[in-house]
Amino acid sequence: MVTLKQLAKELGVSISTVSKALNNSEEIGEETVKRVKQLAEQYNYTPNKVALSLKQSKTKTIGVIIPNILNRFLAKVLFGIEREANKHGYNIITCISNESLEKEKEALKLLANGSVDGFVLSVAEETQVNNEIAHFKNTINQGLPIVMFDRVAHDVMCDKVIVDDFDATYNATKSLLNENRIRIAFISDINGLSVGKLRERGYNKAMLESRCEPLVLAVKKKDDHQKKIKAFFKKNRNIDGVIAADSSSGIIALNTAINMGLKVPKDVSVIAFASKSDSYHTLPKLTTIRQHAKIIGAQAAQMLIRRLQNPSVIEDVKTKIVKTSLVKNKSTL
Amino acid sequence: MVTLKQLAKELGVSISTVSKALNNSEEIGEETVKRVKQLAEQYNYTPNKVALSLKQSKTKTIGVIIPNILNRFLAKVLFGIEREANKHGYNIITCISNESLEKEKEALKLLANGSVDGFVLSVAEETQVNNEIAHFKNTINQGLPIVMFDRVAHDVMCDKVIVDDFDATYNATKSLLNENRIRIAFISDINGLSVGKLRERGYNKAMLESRCEPLVLAVKKKDDHQKKIKAFFKKNRNIDGVIAADSSSGIIALNTAINMGLKVPKDVSVIAFASKSDSYHTLPKLTTIRQHAKIIGAQAAQMLIRRLQNPSVIEDVKTKIVKTSLVKNKSTL
DNA sequence: ATGAAAGCGCTAACAA
DNA sequence: TTGTTAGCGCTTTCAT
Numbered sequence: 001m002v003t004l005k006q007l008a009k010e011l012g013v014s015i016s017t018v019s020k021a022l023n024n025s026e027e028i029g030e031e032t033v034k035r036v037k038q039l040a041e042q043y044n045y046t047p048n049k050v051a052l053s054l055k056q057s058k059t060k061t062i063g064v065i066i067p068n069i070l071n072r073f074l075a076k077v078l079f080g081i082e083r084e085a086n087k088h089g090y091n092i093i094t095c096i097s098n099e100s101l102e103k104e105k106e107a108l109k110l111l112a113n114g115s116v117d118g119f120v121l122s123v124a125e126e127t128q129v130n131n132e133i134a135h136f137k138n139t140i141n142q143g144l145p146i147v148m149f150d151r152v153a154h155d156v157m158c159d160k161v162i163v164d165d166f167d168a169t170y171n172a173t174k175s176l177l178n179e180n181r182i183r184i185a186f187i188s189d190i191n192g193l194s195v196g197k198l199r200e201r202g203y204n205k206a207m208l209e210s211r212c213e214p215l216v217l218a219v220k221k222k223d224d225h226q227k228k229i230k231a232f233f234k235k236n237r238n239i240d241g242v243i244a245a246d247s248s249s250g251i252i253a254l255n256t257a258i259n260m261g262l263k264v265p266k267d268v269s270v271i272a273f274a275s276k277s278d279s280y281h282t283l284p285k286l287t288t289i290r291q292h293a294k295i296i297g298a299q300a301a302q303m304l305i306r307r308l309q310n311p312s313v314i315e316d317v318k319t320k321i322v323k324t325s326l327v328k329n330k331s332t333l
Numbered sequence: 334m335v336t337l338k339q340l341a342k343e344l345g346v347s348i349s350t351v352s353k354a355l356n357n358s359e360e361i362g363e364e365t366v367k368r369v370k371q372l373a374e375q376y377n378y379t380p381n382k383v384a385l386s387l388k389q390s391k392t393k394t395i396g397v398i399i400p401n402i403l404n405r406f407l408a409k410v411l412f413g414i415e416r417e418a419n420k421h422g423y424n425i426i427t428c429i430s431n432e433s434l435e436k437e438k439e440a441l442k443l444l445a446n447g448s449v450d451g452f453v454l455s456v457a458e459e460t461q462v463n464n465e466i467a468h469f470k471n472t473i474n475q476g477l478p479i480v481m482f483d484r485v486a487h488d489v490m491c492d493k494v495i496v497d498d499f500d501a502t503y504n505a506t507k508s509l510l511n512e513n514r515i516r517i518a519f520i521s522d523i524n525g526l527s528v529g530k531l532r533e534r535g536y537n538k539a540m541l542e543s544r545c546e547p548l549v550l551a552v553k554k555k556d557d558h559q560k561k562i563k564a565f566f567k568k569n570r571n572i573d574g575v576i577a578a579d580s581s582s583g584i585i586a587l588n589t590a591i592n593m594g595l596k597v598p599k600d601v602s603v604i605a606f607a608s609k610s611d612s613y614h615t616l617p618k619l620t621t622i623r624q625h626a627k628i629i630g631a632q633a634a635q636m637l638i639r640r641l642q643n644p645s646v647i648e649d650v651k652t653k654i655v656k657t658s659l660v661k662n663k664s665t666l
Numbered sequence: 667a668t669g670a671a672a673g674c675g676c677t678a679a680c681a682a
Numbered sequence: 683t684t685g686t687t688a689g690c691g692c693t694t695t696c697a698t
Contacts, residue, residue, distance in 0.1 A: 001447060001475065001476075001691095003690095003691060003692090004691065004692070005691075013668075013669085014668065014669045014670075015669090015670095015691090016669060016670075016671090016692095016693080016694080017667085017668055017669070019691095019692070019693060019694085020668090020693090020694090023693085027668075028668080029667055029668085032667080032668085046442070046445075047446065047691080047692070048387075048446060048447040048690090048691050048692070049447045049448045050383055050386045050387045050392065050447045050448070050690090050691080050692095051387055051447070051674090051691035051693095052691080052692065052693085053383045053674095054381075054383045054384055054387050054674050054675070054676095054690090054691080054692080055673085055674055055692050055693055055694095056674085056692090056693080057674070059383065061426070069402075069408050069409075069411055069412050069415075070405070070408055070409060070412065070610075072403065075402050075408050076402075076403060078402055078427075079402050079403065079429060082402075082427065082428070083429070086428075091426055091428070091443070091448065092426065092427060093394070093425065093426045093427070094411075094415065094425060094426070095415070095419075095424070096412060096415050096416070109379070110424070112379075113334070113379040113380065113381060113382045114334065114381040114383045115382045115383070115424065142334065143334075225613055226613055226616065226618070248613070248614070251614050252613060252614065255588070255614070255615060256616060258591070258616075259616040277403075277581065280558055280559055280581070281581070281584050281585065281588070281614050282588060283559065283589060283591075283592040285559070334675095336674095336675060336676090337675065337676070346684075346685085347684070347685045347686075348675090348676085348677095348685090349676095349678080349684080349686075349687090350683090350684055350685070352675095352676070353677090353684090356677085360683065360684075361684075362683055362684085365683080365684085380675080380676070381674090381675050381676070383674090383675080383676095384674075384675035384677095384690090385675080385677085386690095387674090387675080387676080387691070387692095388675080388676050388677055388678095388689085389676090390690070447691090667698100668697105668698080669697085669698075670695105670696090670697075670698090671694100671695090671696085671697095672693105672694090672695085673692100673693095673694100674692090674693095675690105676690090677688105677689095677690095678687100678688090678689100679686105679687090679688085680685105680686085680687080680688100681684105681685080681686070681687090682683105682686090
C-alpha cells in the first residue's frame with residue numbers, strides 16, 4: 001500500500017500538503033493539487049482505513065451479532081443490514097453467537113475494543129432463556145449504541161425493530177376460522193424464543209375468542225420433525241388447519257398431511273411463517289406469513305447509523321414494528 | 334474506553350511500563366505488574382484494536398466475500414469460516430457481492446485499504462460469466478492473499494477449496510443407473526456457474542457411458558420453478574430418475590412427481606445437492622449429495638490463516654478437494 | 667501556498 | 683527496573 005509519506009517524498013512536498021491536496025483543501029495551489037492527484041491516481045492510492053479510524057476514533061464499521069446464520073430469516077436480515085450499511089459507507093463485521101450466551105458476550109466484548117462504532121443484533125436463545133442483559137447494558141454504557149431486531153431484550157433501553165408476531169398469528173388463525181376450520185393446530189420449533197411465545201399467544205387468543213380449543217405441538221430442535229408431526233396428526237385425526245411458527249414445521253406439516261392421504265387445502269389448511277422461496281417447496285404452494293426480513297435489516301441498520309451520525313442528540317429509544325403480511329397461496333381456501 | 338495513558342497517569346508510571354506490565358514483560362517488577370494489572374482489571378481495560386492494527390500492520394481480520402447469503406450452502410460455508418477464524422483469534426468482515434462483478438470489485442477494493450489481512454471468497458456469477466480476473470490478481474499483487482472456495486477462478490494463482498462436483502454427479506447418476514433407471518433427467522438452476530457445468534458434465538458422462546440419452550432442464554432464476562418442472566415432467570412422461578444440481582430443484586421435482594401421482598421412489602428416484610435439513614422437506618426424505626459446507630469454510634479459513642502466519646515462506650498454491658458424500662434416504666431405491 | 671508538529675493508542679528499541 | 687523516544691498513517695492547527 002502506498003502512503004502519503006511516499007507520495008510526498010516522490011513529489012518533493014510535505015505530507016500535509018499531499019493530504020490537503022487530496023482532500024480538496026482550499027489552501028493548496030491548483031497546480032500542486034493536480035500533480036498530487038495525478039500521482040495518487042497512478043499509484044492507486046487509498047487512505048489507510050486503520051489510520052483513519054485511529055485518528056477519527058470511529059471505524060465506519062457496524063458489529064452484527066446473529067444467533068444462527070442458517071436460519072433463512074436471520075440470513076435475510078443480515079443481507080438487509082449489509083446492503084443498508086454499505087449504502088452509507090459502513091462495513092459490517094459479523095459474529096455468530098450460535099444461540100450461545102457465552103459467545104454473544106465474547107463477541108460483544110471482542111468488538112467493543114474499538115473495532116466497531118455500534119451493534120445490530122438479535123438476542124441468542126440461551127440469553128433469552130436466562131434473561132441475561134448485563135452485557136448489553138455494559139456495552140451501551142461504554143458508549144456503543146445497540147439496535148436489536150426480532151428477538152429483543154425488552155428490559156434493555158435501546159432502539160429495536162420487531163415484528164407484529166402476536167397480531168400475525170392472531171390474524172392468520174382468524175382467517176382459518178373464517179374458513180370454518182375448528183380444529184386448528186399450532187406447530188412450533190421455536191418455543192423457547194420470545195417471538196415463539198408471542199406467536200403462540202396470538203393463536204391462542206383467536207382460538208379462545210371463537211371458543212375453539214387450542215392444540216399445540218412444540219417440536220424440539222433435536223427431534224425428528226417428520227416423525228413428531230406425523231405422530232401428532234395421527235393422534236389428532238380431526239385437525240383441519242395448521243398455523244406453523246416456522247417454515248420447516250409448515251413445510252413438513254403440509255407434506256405430511258398429503259403423505260397421509262389428506263387433501264390440502266380441502267381437508268387441511270396450512271399457514272406458516274416462511275419466505276417466498278419456501279412457499280415453492282410444497283405443492284400446493286404454501287400460504288405464508290412474510291416477515292419482510294430485508295426491510296427489518298435495513299431499518300435496524302438505518303436506526304443505528306442515524307444515531308452514530310448524531311451522537312450529540314440524545315434521542316429517546318424507539319421501537320419500530322415492521323408489519324407482517326399474509327400472502328395467500330394454495331394451501332388455504 | 335480506558336487507554337494506557339490514563340492507567341499510567343493514575344498509577345504514576347510511564348505508558349511503556351504499563352504496556353510492558355500488561356504484556357508480562359520480564360523487565361517489570363513484580364509489585365508493579367500486580368498494581369498495573371489490578372487497575373487494568375478494575376477499569377476493564379482492553380487494548381484498542383485499531384491502534385494495535387496500525388502499529389503491527391495486521392488486523393487479524395479476514396475479508397469474506399459471498400455471492401449470496403440466502404444460498405444455504407454459502408451461508409453454511411460462512412458459518413464454517415467464521416468459526417474457524419474465531420478459533421484462531423480472527424474476525425471476519427463480510428461483504429455480499431450479490432452475484433455482481435461490480436460489487437465484488439468494490440468490496441475487494443474497499444477492504445484492501447488496510448481493513449483486512451486477506452480474503453476468503455467465492456466468485457460471483459457475473460464474474461464467472463465474463464471471466465474477469467484482473468481484480469483478483471491486483472489484490473494478490475498488493476500482498477493480500479486470497480483463498481477461493483467452491484466457485485473459483487482457475488486462472489488466478491491462489492489457494493482454493495473445491496468440491497468434486499464432476500465425480501459427485503457422475504457417481505449419483507451411476508447409482509440411479511444401477512437401479513435400472515434409464516430415463517434420468519438432470520435439473521439445474523445454476524447453469525451459468527462453473528460448478529453447475531461440472532455437475533452437468535458428470536451426469537452426461539455417466540449417461541453416455543451407459544448409452545442413455547441425457548435429458549437436461551435448465552431453470553432460470555426468474556422462472557417459476559414449479560411450473561417449469563411440471564411442464565418438463567408432462568413433456569417427458571417416462572422420466573424415472575432425477576439428478577438435481579441444487580436443493581430447490583430437487584425438492585420441487587420430488588414434490589411435483591408426487592403431485593402428479595407418481596410414486597417416489599417406485600416410479601421415480603430423486604437425488605439432489607442439498608443439506609440434511611433440506612432432506613426433511615420432502616416425504617419420502619430426499620436422498621442428497623452433501624457438500625460438507627462447514628468443512629469447506631473451515632478449510633478455506635485455515636489455508637488463509639496459515640499463509641498469513643507464515644508470510645516469509647513462499648508456498649506453492651494448493652487446491653484442496655472436499656469430497657461430497659451421497660446420503661441415501663427414501664427418495665431412491 | 668506550504669510545512670512543521672502534535673496527537674490518535676500502542677509497542678519496542680534504546681537509554682538511564 | 684523504569685522511562686524516553688520513535689513510529690505505524692493520517693488529519694489538522696498553527697506557524698512560516
